[in-house]
Amino acid sequence: xxxNKFANPTDTLARCVREVVEFVDARGWEQPPxxxxxVPTEELAAAEPSLLDQLEDGSELTPxxxxxxxxxxxGGSPALDEFLATTSWPESVVGCALTQEIVVLPPDAxxxxxxxxxxxxxxxDAADEAARNAAREHPERKNGRLIAAVLRDGPSLxxxxxxxxxxxxxxxxxxxxxxxxxxxxxxxALYATxxxxxxx
Numbered sequence: 001x002x003x004n005k006f007a008n009p010t011d012t013l014a015r016c017v018r019e020v021v022e023f024v025d026a027r028g029w030e031q032p033p034x035x036x037x038x039v040p041t042e043e044l045a046a047a048e049p050s051l052l053d054q055l056e057d058g059s060e061l062t063p064x065x066x067x068x069x070x071x072x073x074x075g076g077s078p079a080l081d082e083f084l085a086t087t088s089w090p091e092s093v094v095g096c097a098l099t100q101e102i103v104v105l106p107p108d109a110x111x112x113x114x115x116x117x118x119x120x121x122x123x124x125d126a127a128d129e130a131a132r133n134a135a136r137e138h139p140e141r142k143n144g145r146l147i148a149a150v151l152r153d154g155p156s157l158x159x160x161x162x163x164x165x166x167x168x169x170x171x172x173x174x175x176x177x178x179x180x181x182x183x184x185x186x187x188x189a190l191y192a193t194x195x196x197x198x199x200x
Contacts, residue, residue, distance in 0.1 A: 005040070005094075006060055006061075006151075006154075009151055009154045009155050010062065010155045012061055012151075013038075013061070013095065013149055013151055013154070013155055013156075013157050014016065014061045015059060015060075015061070015155060016038055016059065016060075016061040016062070016063055016095075016097070016149070017097060017147060017149045017159065019059065019063055020036055020063045020097050020099065020147065020149070021099075021145075021147055021159065021174060021176065022174070023053075023063070023065075023146070024099045024147075025145075025161070025174060029101065029143065029163055031099075031101060032068065032069055032071075032073070032074065032075075033073060033074070033075050033080060033098060033099065033100040033101075033168050034065060034066075034067050034068075034069075034098070034099045034100075035065075035066040035067060035069070035087075035096065035097070035098050036063040036064060036065055036096060036097040036098075036099075036149075037063070037064045037066060037089065037093045037095075037096055038061045038062070038063055038064075038093065038094055038095030038096055038097060038149070038151070039061065039062050039064055039092060039093055039094065040061060040062075040094060041059050041060055041061060041062045042060070043092065044062050044064075045050065046154045047091060053066065061094070063097060069083060071085075072075055074100075075100030075101045075102050075146070076100060076102050076146075080100070080191065084098075084189045084190070084192070084193060085189070085192070087193040088193060088194075089152075089194060093152075094151055094152050094154075095149060095150055095151040095152060095154070096149065096150060096190055096193060096194075097148065097149035097150075098143070098147075098148050098149070098190060099145060099146070099147050100146050100185070101143060101144070101145050101146075102143075102144050102145070102146050103141050103142070103143065103144070104141065104143070104144040104160070104162065124175070142162050143162070143163040144160050144161060144162045144163065145158055145160070145161040146159075146164070146182075146183060146186070147156070147159045147160075147161065147176075148183050148186045148187055148190060149190070150187060150190045150191050150194075152194045153181065153194075156187045156190070156191070157178075158178060158182040158183045158186070158187060159176045159177065159178050159182075160176070160177045160178065160179070160182065161174060161175065161177070162177070165189075
């Protein structure tokens with residue numbers, strides 16, 4: 001099944017991603033990565049009538065939270081990349097979404113990261129770890145949540161949510177940002193989860 005069954009796949013995905021963001025945000029920060037299967041609401045209701053009261057009214061897609069990742073898989077880690085490379089979905093799943101917490105740096109911080117990486121470029125794992133440590137310790141760093149979602153044979157959407165300051169209004173609307181080419185490798189990895197069958 002593909003995204004072609006939806007009249008407006010882009011809007012359908014955006015609405016579903018908003019539901020995912022609100023669900024994850026309600027749990028607060030310092031959360032591990034979370035994966036969601038995106039399933040047509042109509043088919044879910046037909047298969048599980050007992051869930052009707054819990055389904056979002058008017059939503060064409062319903063996100064279903066998947067089992068927690070193993071403890072050693074953190075946001076943006078090589079272990080997460082490896083896990084995604086082994087993930088596959090049944091035909092009933094038409095999309096997926098991944099949320100993960102990341103460190104966001106200002107553009108001028110690139111030179112600081114380069115200084116940490118240059119001596120370690122021969123060792124990819126060491127360079128990756130050095131980059132993460134430099135980012136975590138950077139004085140201008142901000143915590144963020146990256147949300148990436150794709151539909152099988154359809155559109156993708158990537159959003160960034162910055163962690164609010166401590167004095168921010170807890171009831172304010174969620175501020176979600178997007179940029180051109182935000183997390184293209186992650187989007188590709190999510191699409192690749194639909195290239196394999198569940199039996200592969």
